[in-house]
Amino acid sequence: MSGNASAGEPCGPGSTSESCAIPAGGDCDEATGCYASCLDAHQRSPALPSGAYTIDIDGPGGLDPVQVYCDMVTDGGGWTRFWWSLDDSGDVSLDPLGEDLWSCDPTGSRCFGKIPLEVRPADFMVKDVNEGHWAAWHFDETNPVSSAALGAMRNHELACALDTGVDWMPYATNDDSGEKWCGVGSEEGGCDSFQYQHDGSCIEWKTGGWGLELDGDGGCYAAALKVSVGQEAFLPECGGPDNNFLDDGPTDGDDRSGELYYR
Structure with missing residues (x-):
């Protein structure tokens, strides 16, 4: 249960990737970025499935990224x-x-x-x-x-x-x-x-x-x-x-x- 971005693929705000969620266990840094929430991931890539994702709640340089479970289906998802x-x-x-x-x-x-x-x-x-x-x-x-x-x-x-x-x-x-x-x-x-x-x-x-x-x-x-x-x-x-x-x-x-x- 994870996102579908390949290793090393740019992810996060500004990405034009078809699937731009970083898989659970993947690294998030200033180069790759992370989504701020499951809703952020869902809005940018609506086809993403429910599963475990790595998000960065406050962006680079603050809190560490964290792995969470995202429901991308119920009541519109996110x-x-x-x-x-x-x-x-x-x-x-x-x-x-x-x-x-x-x-x-x-x-x-x-x-x-x-x-x-x-x-x-x-x-x-x-x-x-x-x-x-x-x-x-x-x-x-x-x-x-x-x-x-x-x-x-x-x-x-x-x-x-x-x-x-x-x-x-x-x-x-x-x-x-x-x-x-x-x-x-x-x-x-x-x-x-x-x-x-x-x-x-x-x-x-x-x-x-x-x-x-x-x-x-x-x-x-x-x-x-x-x-x-x-x-x-x-x-x-x-x-x-x-x-x-x-x-x-x-x-x-x-x-x-x-x-x-x-x-």
Whole structure:
């Protein structure tokens, strides 16, 4: 899964190459250049496939280039993956945003990464890897839930924005499963709650441990995103681990591997 540029071929801004993404593992320097993001690569070469690419977020001379996975298909493509958990991790002792892209292996099973500080993303996407569902949001600085989510996922800021009364709704989703997570279905309502905490200070019945959540009420299940919220962190009323992506409950266990993207 990599770009198709041959070794030594000029790549990056200004290139006239038919395929100008540097393959994962390739070198990026002032001579060859690198794309700034998956969106940059997609806009310059729309036929590029999804896969692992090397990008240079702030250009030559700043941060090191980094290997990332790019989704070049979903909702028009150009998505950069910054977070993934493919092994059903629910360890509440781990900070769910405690890593960064430079410390992660894009072929590994887990990265609790963040959106780089140098990036000003327009869109956010959650993927339920098990069932192939996705939902996408536009970041909106006037929306308190969106602001809390971006502050946590990029700036590593703790957040407790519960029941704000202002919905942050996905602008697109392919989830036609009937599951009633926030943003779809009348039972849960809109996504008006976001929390990123390391103790029980945000949700009164949460007993401890890290939690990252985009939800409609801060209660059990039925959330767009819940991470590192294992059974030991909640009172027994939840009935089991609450670690889900675009999921309405604990019964099927099919929504516990997920990925997060920015664009």
